[in-house]
Amino acid sequence: MAYDGKILRRALQRFEEDKRARExxxxxxxxxxxxxxPRLREIDAELRATMSRILSTALRKGTDPRAAVEALKKQNLGxxxxxxxxxxGLGLPADCLEEKPACPLCADAGWRDGxxxxxxxxxxxxxxxxxxSRMLDLGNQSFESFSLGxxxxxxxxxxxxxxxxNMDWICRTCKRYAAGFGQGSGNLLLTGDPGLGKTFLSAAIAREVSAEGYSVVYDTAVHIFDRFEARKFGRELGEAVEADxxxxxxxxLLILDDLGTEMTTPFVQSALYSILNGRITxxxxxxxxxxxxxDELARRYTPQIASRIEGEYQVLPFFGEDIRRLRKERG
Structure with missing residues (x-):
């Protein structure tokens, strides 16, 4: 379980910004x-100086520092x-001048025991x-808001x-998949006409899995293959395309949406097989x-791709009337 570098960099930036703001x-x-x-400022400076003297006295070689350390401790307590x-006297708690970390576990370091x-x-x-959320409506698309009506x-x-x-079975299957997600959870193929809830349930799964700390990438087939092509043929240089x-x-968890809307070139077929096979391995x-x-997937792509999908993916077939059209008609 690990977040990719892009997400981690953004998280670290916000983490440090919030830490500086608290300080x-x-x-x-x-x-x-x-x-x-004003006397409190003087006391604060004296306490810092006292601690330095305690440390230097304790580390002094050739002498027994215990008496001096005890004297400094008494001064510190005073x-x-x-x-x-x-x-x-100001009506403030005794610890109001202390800088307390927001996280008591790591003292705001962000890391603990490596x-x-x-x-x-x-x-x-x-x-x-x-x-x-840039591509999915995570605010509204959840298992709780999914309606069979x-x-x-x-x-x-x-x-x-x-x-x-059928949708009741599909929804329950997706819920179980999200709730029990982990390494080796397996793969799903959501297939059916537009407007039947495939993106909605994909978003619901992404929301649940992401909340558990797993890294999730959602993207369209067109964009993913474009990034692979840019790297392959050097159309774009730099770290961004490699990172994508x-x-x-x-x-x-990779959610690859709208498979089949891209131009099916030999390169796309090769890239798709690399994605599927590499992630299965x-x-x-x-x-x-x-x-x-x-059967349309089998005709559109190579036999190797069709074999990997048929053998490694649980198929969830969507059918019915276009929900988006029904929503529009009913206002």
Whole structure:
């Protein structure tokens, strides 16, 4: 489980900005207190000097520093008591001049025991949510807001099930997938006509998985293949295009939307196979969303691609009336 470099850099930037803002507020608060009672500034400086003398005395070679250290400690305690009384006279708590870290676990370092602290993980999660929200309506598209009421209860004679029953099964499947997400969670193929809820449920999965700290990349097939082509043929140089390709290959969950809308060139077929095969080999989960049916995918792409999809993806077939059109008609 790891956030990609793009997300981590943004999270670290915001983390440091907030940390500096807290430090500035703490300094302003201290200056306000010192302005009200100047003796507190003197005590603060004396306490800092006393601590330095304690350390230097304790480290002095050739002498027994214990007596001097004890004397300095008493002086330190006396200053602390004077400070407490002065603050009490101002109606302030004894610790109001202390700079307390926002995170008690890592003291605002962001890392603990060589691992990312939960405070920095929260920043990463928010940055990833912002990134996903550029293409998905994460604010409204969730499992809780998904409604089966738009799907007909009339049974489809050819399939032996109604659109509502089918969508109930698909929704429950997606919920289980998101709730139990982890390495080796497997892959999903969302297939069906436009306007049936594929993007909605993709967003719901992305929202849940991202909130658990997994890295999620959502993008269209057209844009992903464009980035792969730019790297392959040197159309764009620099770190940005390389980072985009790495994000696609290395994220915990890739949601590749609108597969089949791109121009199907030999390069696109090669890139698609590399994505699918590479992520399967690394046990990284992928969700493919397409308006094409399974047999149409097989005709459009290579037999190797069709084989990988059929063998490694759970197929979720969407059918029914266009929900977007129904919403528009019903106002």
């Amino acid at each position: 500035e507020r703490a300094r302003d608060r201290r200056e306000g207190v010192f302005h009200r009672q 200053l602390q008591e004077e400070r407490r009384l002065l603050l009490e 691992r990312m602290c939960r405070c920095l993980k929260a920043y990463c999660a928010r940055e990833q949510q912002r990134e996903l 738009w799907y007909s209860e009339a049974e489809d004679p050819a399939l032996g099930v109604s659109p509502r029953e 390709v790495e994000r696609v290959m290395d994220c915990d 690394d046990r990284r989960a992928t969700i493919l969303s397409t308006n094409l049916k399974l």
